[in-house]
Every structure is written in C-alpha cells, then in structure tokens.
C-alpha cells in the first residue's frame with residue numbers, strides 16, 4: 001500500500017514529501033477552503049511543481065457538462081493532475097469522458113461496493129471509499145475496503161482503491177491489510193505513524209550508554 005497525503009497545505013506537503021514516503025496528494029473543496037490568500041489553480045501549480053505523483057483536484061460543478069469543462073481546465077495545469085469527481089450519475093458520465101481522453105480520475109464519496117464497481121466500470125483510475133465517515137455512522141468502513149478489493153480481484157479490475165477519510169494510525173494498518181492500494185492520510189496521522197514509546201525510550205538508552213563511555 002502506498003501513502004498519499006490528504007491536504008492542500010503547502011507546509012504539510014513539503015514536510016511529508018521530505019520524509020520520502022509519500023507518493024501523491026489528494027485535496028477536496030473543504031481542504032482547499034482552509035487555504036487563504038491563494039487561488040485553487042495557483043495552489044495546484046505549487047503542489048504539482050513539488051510532487052511528481054498523482055495530485056487529486058476536485059470539480060465543483062454537479063452536472064456532467066460542467067464537470068468535464070472544469071476537469072479539463074484543472075487537468076491542463078499539470079500532467080499529474082487527477083480529476084476528483086463525486087459518485088453521482090453525472091460524475092460517472094464525466095469519468096467516462098475523461099477516461100476516453102486519457103485523463104486520470106478519482107471517484108470520491110464512495111460508501112458502497114456497488115458505487116465502487118460502477119465507478120470502476122465508468123473507467124475510474126481510483127475509487128475513494130471514506131472509512132472515517134462510515135465509522136461515524138456506526139458502519140464498518142474497513143469491511144467496505146475488503147469487499148471492494150475482493151470484487152476488483154475477482155473481476156481483474158485495475159482501478160485502484162484509495163482508503164480515504166483516515167482518522168488514526170489503526171485505520172492505516174487495517175486499510176493495508178484489507179487490500180487498499182493507497183491510503184490518503186492527513187498530515188497529523190502521518191506524524192503519528194512514526195511514534196512508538198519504545199523507539200523514544202530505545203534512542204534515549206542508546207545515547208545514555210554512548211555518553212557514559
């Protein structure tokens with residue numbers, strides 16, 4: 001399983017990339033809205049100058065025609081832009097059009113296996129099931145990842161599964177075990193992945209022993 005970072009914040013992206021473990025970026029309108037004094041296209045330019053991997057940029061239009069127009073404008077910013085489209089009939093019409101033009105897509109707001117299967121058949125490059133938001137309403141987001149992974153394996157579907165709406169480190173471990181190809185992880189959770197009290201204690205003990213020579 002690969003790591004993407006789920007943010008539109010440049011400092012977080014720079015820091016995460018300097019770690020050498022992150023392969024791409026996902027944004028969404030709520031994350032972009034937190035970034036003041038910068039236009040969306042300018043922020044996408046900044047991100048794509050730094051990040052060679054997939055950078056997901058979400059369309060705002062709700063009709064297929066509008067999504068296609070917006071998506072083409074966003075895709076023109078850089079070759080590694082992936083167009084993020086919501087899981088709706090119009091969204092899938094847009095995905096199908098993008099797929100015919102070789103534009104990569106990420107179908108977002110996936111909450112069922114059937115939605116993932118439809119998105120894949122429309123030609124989606126990625127599907128993004130939202131773990132945390134399913135957990136929030138008492139459903140099991142991880143079971144959804146397993147089901148989608150199993151269906152995609154049975155039917156040789158190449159669409160990749162991005163485990164999204166990750167809330168804590170255990171989600172990351174479990175998404176990897178359940179067959180997600182990618183987890184898109186907020187910066188705070190990426191930091192938490194590094195932590196273990198025994199690592200800190202071990203470093204402290206090694207240094208103390210070294211200094212007592």
Ligand code: E4P
Nearest residue numbers: 006026027028133164165166
């Ligand atoms: C994924 O692409 C989304 O941007 C994101 O993971 C949503 O997470 P949230 O439920 O924490 O808003």
